[in-house]
Amino acid sequence: MIDSRAIIHPSAQLDRDVEVGPFTVIGPDVEIGAGTKIHSHAVIKGPTRIGKNNTIFQFASVGEDCQDKKYAGEPTRLEIGDNNVIREGCTIHRGTVQDQSLTKIGSNNLLMAYVHVAHDCMVGDNCIFANNTAIAGHVTVGDGVILGGLTTVHQFCQIGAYSMSAAHSAIFKDVPAFIMVSGNPAEAHGMNFEGMRRRGWSDEVIRSLRQAYKVIYRQGLKTSQAVEVLQGMAAETRQVQLLVESLQSSTRGITR
Known part of the structure; x- marks a missing residue:
């Protein structure tokens, strides 16, 4: 051998x-x-x-x-x-x-x-x-x-669970769980919902994560404010809790 x-x-x-x-x-x-x-x-x-x-x-x-x-x-x-x-x-x-x-x-x-x-x-x-x-x-x-x-x-940097980067991405800030990023510097571009379906995650979980993304990236909130909004959802959905934890642990600021 x-x-x-x-x-x-x-x-x-x-x-x-x-x-x-x-x-x-x-x-x-x-x-x-x-x-x-x-x-x-x-x-x-x-x-x-x-x-x-x-x-x-x-x-x-x-x-x-x-x-x-x-x-x-x-x-x-x-x-x-x-x-x-x-x-x-x-x-x-x-x-x-x-x-x-x-x-x-x-x-x-x-x-x-x-x-x-x-x-x-x-x-x-x-x-x-x-x-x-x-x-x-x-x-x-x-x-x-x-x-x-x-x-x-x-x-x-912290790269959150189940996140994804496109080719040639340059990541300078933390990437929250589930987020897709691309570019130089990298920017957030949604979540890998197709990958979630392939893992067999329920429509309810995917809807919750889709709503969580909107809270973080579409409402003009600071990260700490988004965490406060998401706390209720996190108590009901494990994946949202994982997303919230990745936001709370960020030390370099999140990729926007």
Whole structure:
């Protein structure tokens, strides 16, 4: 299962059915779970923990030192969950002591070719980052997010669950849950209602989210005022509550 031309540090811990292709380098303090397949020419540095049934394609760089000039070699970490696909040329950096010393990626994500996930990012589950997407340091990405190709995200931004960006978007402010954005700088353009239907969400839930969007973006309200208006709806609909929580947690202001 491990090609003889791979270089694996003796202290690395690989489950017995992990596959490793030729010319891949796996450093010390790396743990890789069962069923994971690593193609040729990948580089994995520790401290890094990779879960089960992941696929890492050629020329990916996983767990490398971050590009923050304050980084001075501290032992920071990267954690990756299960069932992720990390395509060729992706770069994923460990955290910094200025944050939680941790970069974390959940499960069931697809990172297409040449995606960059910087230090201290927190990525949820079931996300898709299309080719050449780049998220800067300290970015938080919720579950079910889709970022179109060549999307860039400014450091410290929060990308709410089930939101979506069009290709070539430049995101400088927080994106609330469910919101679709596009442009440079990115602007809000509705919600992904078709995606909601495909997930099997009820017409009632979709109507509630449609009304919530109008409250936030069509009534000229400040974010705090919109939250007050939406509190009653949030008590009745879990998805609206998730939207309200993303508004309340915003620190950079929301994409308008």
